[in-house]
Amino acid sequence: MTLQELQELQRSDVLACIGQYEDHDPADFAMRFHDRPDLPVRAVAEQIVCRRKVSGKLPFFSGKDLLFTPRALEQASGEAAALWKAGLMQGERLLDLTGGLGSDSFFLSRRFDEVLYCERDELLAALADWNFAALGAENISIHCRDGIELLAELPDNSLDWIYVDPDRRSNGRRVAGLSSASPDVVAHHDLLLRKAPRLCIKASPALETTGLQQLLPSLHTVVVLSVEGECREILLLCDRASLSSGLEVEVRAVCLSGAREWALCSRQSEAPVRSVAPLPGKFLIEPDPAIIKSRLTALAAERYGLQFVNSSVDYLTADHCAEELPGRRFSIEAVLPYKPSSLKSFFRNNDISAASIQRRDFPHSLDILRRKFRLAESPERFLFFTRSSSGSFVCLVCLRVG
Incomplete structure (x- = not known):
């Protein structure tokens, strides 16, 4: 989208056109109206694509005359x-x-008297300005400029909070490290804390969560957030008061599913010792990715009476399926030593022609395992290739529960 296309999209007749055809195939729309010079056809087709995605990702934004890239x-x-x-x-x-895009600014504007939205991209700032007006968010001011330059000009202690979601693309590639993103929150840590006593940094889900306090001395809490079983965000909560507290960083796993919120928190030094089962029980439980990423699996296992399948991976087992623990659960049909010829015979004798293959701490890749056993995909039957408690390679033949 260009600024000129944005201006054309804001016309009432074009907005009406988007609304009329938002349920149509965008390619069909583009072909049907390709000879209409009065319509920004390419831009309208793009908005049709975006509106479909918005309905699932940002339902509050759906059904309104909002514009997106x-x-x-x-x-x-x-x-x-x-x-x-x-x-x-x-x-x-x-x-x-x-x-x-401004979605965070909008939802935060419900919690603050005033929100300063800063974006150096002129098109995005213009889009946000249009969308905020359409949403009736009158307490958000638009600042189209470099964020660090704006921050440097603000008086110290003039803000209650700063929220920052650094751009994690460098030379067209995604990066996970804090110092590789823009702005560099590590380099500007002191400046940020001079302007506001509290700071929330949205980091990559791939960020390594250990050792962060050395980079961000004011860090007090790391939140690993998952939505519907997918790790979506890591939030780093910093507070000026934590600079002198001497407290270890708290790590929190938060799992959202529908209206349900599940949470678990601890400090790394308080993590219990892994309890490994001599043999797998009736069920295999794979905790939610937020629990694994936050290194809280051992604490979750202790809470729900579970043990680890082995000492190296986050597969849990028990004779009960721990329904309250977020994650995937499976009934274990068989635990077999990894001997390809014997496994093929087992699959043939038990009419297993399809299975989803999973592997952790196993020498062969998924591609090699798929080629070796030539099984179709299945949403119900799973094969887990891993190690036993004694360290030998095994295959757990399982069925999905729930």
Whole structure:
């Protein structure tokens, strides 16, 4: 989208056209109207694509005359994550240092008297301005400029919170490290804390969560957030008061599914010792990715009376299926030593022609295992290739539960 296309999209007749055809195939629309010079056909087709994605990702934004770019929509927080995140912050004045599409700014504006939306991309800032007006968010001001430059000009202690979602693309590639993203929150840590006593950083789900306090001395909590079983965000909560507290960082796993919220928190030094089962029980449980990423699997196992299948991976087992623990669960039909010829005979004798293959701490890749056993995919039957408690390679033949 260009700024000129944005201006054309804002016309009432074009908005009406988008609404009329938003349920149509965008390619068919483009072919049907390709000879209409009065319509920005390419841009309208793009909006049709975006509106379909918005209905699932940001349902509150659906059904309104809002405008998007595909990349900004892809990078924006989903509604469930944005609402939960907004619940962490409250006050008079917040700066969203990297505004983007503006979904976080909008949901945060319900928690603050004033939100400063900052975005250096002129098109995104213009889009956000249009969308905020359409949403009736009158307490958000638009600042189209470099966020760090704006921050440097603000008086110290003039903000209650700063929210920042650094751009994690470098030379067209995604990066996970804090210092590789823009702005560099590690380099600007002291500046950020001078302007606001509290800071929330949205980091990549791939970020390594250990050792972060050495990079961000004010860090007090790491939140690993999953939505519907997918790890979506890592949030780093910093507080000026934590600079002198001497406390270890708290790690929190939060799993959102529908209206349900499940959480577990601990400090790494408080993590219990892994209890490994001599033999697998009746069920295999794979915890939610947020639990695994936050290294809280041992604590979850202790809470729900589970043990590890082995000492190296986060597969849990028991004779009960621990329904309250977020994650996937399976009934174990057989535990077999990894001997390809014997496994092929077992599959043949038990009419197993399809299975989803999973592997952890196993020498062969998924591609090699698929080629070796030539099984079709299955949403119900699973084969877990891993190690036993004694370290030998095994295959757990399982059926999905629930």
